[in-house]
Amino acid sequence: xxxxxxxxxxxxxxxxxxxxxxxxxxxxxxxxxxxxxxxxxxxxxxxxxxxxxxxxxxxxxxxxxxxxxxxxxxxxxxxxxxxxxxxxxxxxxxxxxxxxxxxxxxxxxxxxxxxxxxxxxxxxxxxxxxxxxxxxxxxxxxxxxxxxxxxxxxxxxxxxxxxxxxxxxxxxxxxxxxxxxxxxxxxxxxxxxxxxxxxxxxxxxxxxxxxxxxxxxxxx
Amino acid sequence: xxxxxxxxxxxxxxxxxxxxxxxxxxxxxxxxxxxxxxxxxxxxxxxxxxxxxxxxxxxxxxxxxxxxxxxxxxxxxxxxxxxxxxxxxxxxxxxxxxxxxxxxxxxxxxxxxxxxxxxxxxxxxxxxxxxxxxxxxxxxxxxxxxxxxxxxxxxxxxxxxxxxxxxxxxxxxxxxxxxxxxxxxxxxxxxxxxxxxxxxxxxxxxxxxxxxxxxxxxxxxxxxxxxxxxxxxxxxxxxxxxxxxxxxxxxxxxxxxxxxxxxxxxxxxxxxxxxxxxxxxxxxxxxxxxxxxxxxxxxxxxxxxxxxxxxxxxxxxxxxxxxxxxxxxxxxxxxxxxxxxxxxxxxxxxxxxxxxxxxxxxxxxxxxxxxxxxxxxxxxxxxxxxxxxxxxxxxxxxxxxxxxxxxxxxxxxxxxxxxxxxxxxxxxxxxxxxxxxxxxxxxxxxxxxxxxxxxxxxxxxxxxxxxxxxxxxxxxxxxxxxxxxxxxxxxxxxxxxxxxxxxxxxxxxxxxxxxxxxxxxxxxxxxxxxxxxxxxxxxxxxxxx
Numbered sequence: 001x002x003x004x005x006x007x008x009x010x011x012x013x014x015x016x017x018x019x020x021x022x023x024x025x026x027x028x029x030x031x032x033x034x035x036x037x038x039x040x041x042x043x044x045x046x047x048x049x050x051x052x053x054x055x056x057x058x059x060x061x062x063x064x065x066x067x068x069x070x071x072x073x074x075x076x077x078x079x080x081x082x083x084x085x086x087x088x089x090x091x092x093x094x095x096x097x098x099x100x101x102x103x104x105x106x107x108x109x110x111x112x113x114x115x116x117x118x119x120x121x122x123x124x125x126x127x128x129x130x131x132x133x134x135x136x137x138x139x140x141x142x143x144x145x146x147x148x149x150x151x152x153x154x155x156x157x158x159x160x161x162x163x164x165x166x167x168x169x170x171x172x173x174x175x176x177x178x179x180x181x182x183x184x185x186x187x188x189x190x191x192x193x194x195x196x197x198x199x200x201x202x203x204x205x206x207x208x209x210x211x212x213x214x215x216x217x218x219x220x
Numbered sequence: 221x222x223x224x225x226x227x228x229x230x231x232x233x234x235x236x237x238x239x240x241x242x243x244x245x246x247x248x249x250x251x252x253x254x255x256x257x258x259x260x261x262x263x264x265x266x267x268x269x270x271x272x273x274x275x276x277x278x279x280x281x282x283x284x285x286x287x288x289x290x291x292x293x294x295x296x297x298x299x300x301x302x303x304x305x306x307x308x309x310x311x312x313x314x315x316x317x318x319x320x321x322x323x324x325x326x327x328x329x330x331x332x333x334x335x336x337x338x339x340x341x342x343x344x345x346x347x348x349x350x351x352x353x354x355x356x357x358x359x360x361x362x363x364x365x366x367x368x369x370x371x372x373x374x375x376x377x378x379x380x381x382x383x384x385x386x387x388x389x390x391x392x393x394x395x396x397x398x399x400x401x402x403x404x405x406x407x408x409x410x411x412x413x414x415x416x417x418x419x420x421x422x423x424x425x426x427x428x429x430x431x432x433x434x435x436x437x438x439x440x441x442x443x444x445x446x447x448x449x450x451x452x453x454x455x456x457x458x459x460x461x462x463x464x465x466x467x468x469x470x471x472x473x474x475x476x477x478x479x480x481x482x483x484x485x486x487x488x489x490x491x492x493x494x495x496x497x498x499x500x501x502x503x504x505x506x507x508x509x510x511x512x513x514x515x516x517x518x519x520x521x522x523x524x525x526x527x528x529x530x531x532x533x534x535x536x537x538x539x540x541x542x543x544x545x546x547x548x549x550x551x552x553x554x555x556x557x558x559x560x561x562x563x564x565x566x567x568x569x570x571x572x573x574x575x576x577x578x579x580x581x582x583x584x585x586x587x588x589x590x591x592x593x594x595x596x597x598x599x600x601x602x603x604x605x606x607x608x609x610x611x612x613x614x615x616x617x618x619x620x621x622x623x624x625x626x627x628x629x630x631x632x633x634x635x636x637x638x639x640x641x642x643x644x645x646x647x648x649x650x651x652x653x654x655x656x657x658x659x660x661x662x663x664x665x666x667x668x669x670x671x672x673x674x675x676x677x678x679x680x681x682x683x684x685x686x687x688x689x690x691x692x693x694x695x696x697x698x699x700x701x702x703x704x705x706x707x708x709x710x711x712x713x714x715x716x717x718x719x720x721x722x723x724x725x726x727x728x729x730x731x732x733x734x735x736x737x738x739x740x741x742x743x744x745x746x747x748x749x750x751x752x753x754x755x756x757x758x759x760x761x762x763x764x765x
Contacts, residue, residue: 036711036728043705043725048504091750096757140722141511150616153722158732165736169743176747180754 001104002205005217006198008110009191013073016064017191023060024167026053031164054134061127076111077120084113091180101181104199107208107215122170126163133160259403269396272336272374273351278400283354289462290352295334296345298322300469304591304613309469312341314594315642317537317609317631317688318419321597324646324672327371331386332414339371342674354403357410361402364394365413369648387417387431408434408444411453421565423531427581427627428694432529440529441695456489465489471691473517473590473614474622491518491696515721517588517622519693521703525580526627526692530561536576538632540683543660545570551660571647571657573632583625583692585715587614592689597675600640601684607635607642609688616720623718624691631686634666638678644669 009017030050033041041049068074086102091114094102103112111119133156136143140153178187190196195217200208208216259265264278280287290296299310311329315321322329323341330338334357335350353372355364365385367375375383377393385391416422416431423430432440438447443456457466466489475492486493497513500506512521527533546552551570557577558564565577591613601607609631614621634643646668649655656665662681670677708715709725716726727733 032728034709034724035733036709036725037733039706039710043709044505047508047705051504051508096753137724141514144514150720150722157722157724158730161732162736162739165739168740172740172743172747176751179751 001199001201003197004200004205004208004219005195006107006200006208007194007215008105008107008196008198009194011194012063012067014191014194016060016067019060020057020064023053023057024171026050027057028164028168028171035161051138054131054138058131058135061131076109077116077123079117079120080113082113084117087112087114095180105196107198107200107204110196110198118170122167126166126170130160130163130167133157133163255404260401262401265397265400265403267397269400271376272353272355272372272396275396275400276336276351276354279354279403286354286462287352290334290354291346293334293462293464294467295462295464296350296352298333298345300467302469302591302593304470305593307594307596309594309596312344313596315597315609315644316425317629317633317686318425318534319647320633321644321669321673323644323674324669325648328369328648330371331366331368332417333372336372341672355396355399356413357406358403359399359410360404360407361395361399362409363392364396364399365389365391367391387413388421406452406454408452415453419534421534423527423533425534425629426690426694427526427533428523428690428692430527430529430531430533432531433694436529436695438698439701440697442698443696444694456494458486458489460487468691469592471588471590471592473588473624474620476620491522514619515623517624519691519696520583520585520623520625522696522699523583523625523692523694524697524701524703524707525582526625526695527579527581528695528697530559530579532557532559532565532577532579533581533627534565534575534629535578535581535627536574536630537572538574539634540573540632541568542573542656543570543662544568545660570660576630581627582714584628585623585625585718586612586689587616587621587718587720588612588624588626588691589614589618589621595642597642597644597673599642601635601642603635603637603640603682603684606685606687609642609686612689612691623715623721627690627692629688629690631688632683633686634662634681635684636666636670636678636680637682638680639676641675642684643677643681644673644675646672 026049030041030046030053032038033046034043034050083103090099090102101112105112136156137153137160143149144153146152178184181187205216262282264281269275269278276287294300294310297310298312299308301308311322319325319329326339326341333345333350333353335345335352338345338348338350340348350372353366355374356366356372365374365387366372368384368386368388368391374394374396375385375391376396379391379393383391412429412431412434415426416429416433417424418429419425423432433444436445438445442448443451449455454464457464459465465487472488472490475488475490476497477488478492478496479494480486491499492513495518498506498510499513499518500509544552552568553566553570554568555564556567557575559577560579566572566575567577568574593611593613595601595607595609595611609629612624612626614624634645635641636643643666645656645662646652646654646665647656649668650658652668653659654661654664654668656662659665663679666681667677667679703714706725707713709723711726711728713723713726715721715723729737
């Protein structure tokens, strides 16, 4: 096994990640203003920004879903129990004892099992929950005449709000975990350059050197 | 293709209306200005008239059906049978939170009647042989008026000392011939002379109808301002056979008909009848604002405050303190409210009690479907509670209901404490020994009022708190002065307490909000504790490597 810098975050994925980050921050900021939690931006402009950012994020996600499916990248998010407990144990216990992180990144599996299952939950539960309820809230006038509409409307708002807070909690944990292990800078860098330190078998290394030289950095 | 057709339909009314607009494209031409008749040339009007009814007879020589039409209108009958509630309403019947009621106070109250000589409410205006007053609406000479206490008759030479007009000005002798020869379509001066002074003074009653509308700046009323559309009242309140669109007893809370087909005649006076149900400019913001039109009346956002333009409206009237006299037994008058136009308004009168006034008043809001009920004199009230003089109908789930702005008048007024009913009071009567304003004796005044109204009276009276609701619909502000979103979309916003509406921004700390915040704080707390342990127990080489 050798460690080499391999491009595991292609250009689209990085674009998707950072524009998603910016949009989510805009949505959280304007959304909490719309919720009445703060008044740092007036309600009207907050509404406009929230709608525009939400629609942009949905468009981005349409592309992202297409990208995951056509490139096969979705396999990174297939959940596995293998090593899940060890990683969890590391974060709640071993880290304090100075142990090394138990997960070794492979170029076909860039997330540790805990990351993979967290991102998967985010993608198939929280994000759909917030878009669906958001679109329902946006289209309130189209269904406000159904029976029990006020109660359903309140339910939709509440799910939307809870999903938003859950995403905010994820952002907190996500950013904090960048400080665990390597330096914050080192953690962020792969999502900018695309290259991360990956364990390669001799066969993988040979394959990348020979067939995908752009994906592997020359030895230092 | 569909889009082209829609565009064509939109363009049509503009094109069709074009000839009605003046060259500068601002205001519609004065209705009647292009009339085929010039009344100053009519032979029958070339004379001196000795009385109002004499003028009316001259008018009828050509306008043969006009008196019949007028005599069937609410302006003349002061009576309205509500088709939904079945109640018999109209000025002839209702009790309000101001001077109370017309019966017993006729020549004073009927000074604003669109007729001459109605001095007994026990008879209908027709039975009393009142004559329609053409000039009060059609005089354009500007010098026609009615005497404040003359049952609708104008002041004629010689004018008695101390006589006043219906607007409270010192009377002048009216030249009836000149008025007759000036006949034309009603202007705001005609309507305003009565309607701006309802309740016995400028803007006392409505809150959104004051003398400020004779020549309002754009900021006060975009429709009536000369800088805006320069509408007269009848631009919106269209009429057919002397019957007008617009009623405070049975309002059109919304107009699903909208602007109608191009060229179709408009028969009602709602915002939507001209602006349609989706009036905001195209775009995301416009779409969002249009989303509100099935919940809110246009007035709710576009009339952010009423009593604008320098004329205050009466907000509180406490009759129970009336009758206090000074040490020498003379009536007291205090005028401690200074209006922004510089006028002082009465704050206490021995005749009427205590008053409070307001300018730029924020309305109260309520669901409203246009139906107004009245606590008529035969209705039982609960004197332990604030009595609603005119409960308004409307529910959140009804398609014809909208959230409307109202002036909520607070009153404290007399009631029959034996029968628990509101009373009619004989207030005006300089020559009677029962009128409250002359004798300051409630017992006699109520007894006389009840007698005039033909109502049963137990002989016991007390005072009860009341609310009276006045829908706010005039004084539409420029769009940029409409309410901001956060006027309502905020904690304790203007709609606080209204049910049946989902309003983002009003409840950040509901259950979901608190659970969410707890989740976020738990995450923050969790990472802080995690970080603290890492810092306090520095582990060697604790890293991926």
